[in-house]
Amino acid sequence: MKKIMKSVAKNTVGFSLIIIGCIMIVTPGPGLFTILAGLYISSFPGKPRLVNRLKRTRFYCKYLVHVESKLKSKFKKKENKKE
Numbered sequence: 001m002k003k004i005m006k007s008v009a010k011n012t013v014g015f016s017l018i019i020i021g022c023i024m025i026v027t028p029g030p031g032l033f034t035i036l037a038g039l040y041i042s043s044f045p046g047k048p049r050l051v052n053r054l055k056r057t058r059f060y061c062k063y064l065v066h067v068e069s070k071l072k073s074k075f076k077k078k079e080n081k082k083e
Contacts, residue, residue: 007043014042032063 017038024031039051054060
C-alpha cells in the first residue's frame with residue numbers, strides 16, 4: 001500500500017511540475033528546467049525517449065549554457081570574497 005501511495009504522490013508532483021513548466025515557457029521563469037524536473041520525477045511509458053528528445057533541442061542547449069555561465073560566475077565571486 002505504501003508503494004502505491006508513494007508512486008501516486010510522485011507522479012502527481014511530476015505532472016504538476018510539467019504543467020507549471022508549460023505555463024512558465026510563455027511567462028517569465030525557468031520553464032524548460034521545470035518540465036525536465038517533472039519528467040525525471042514522474043514515470044510513464046516512453047519517458048526515456050522523450051527526455052532524450054528534449055535534451056537535443058537547441059533551446060535546451062542555449063538554456064543550459066546560460067545557467068552554467070551563471071553558476072560559474074557565482075562560484076568565482078565566492079572564491080574572490082574568500083581571498
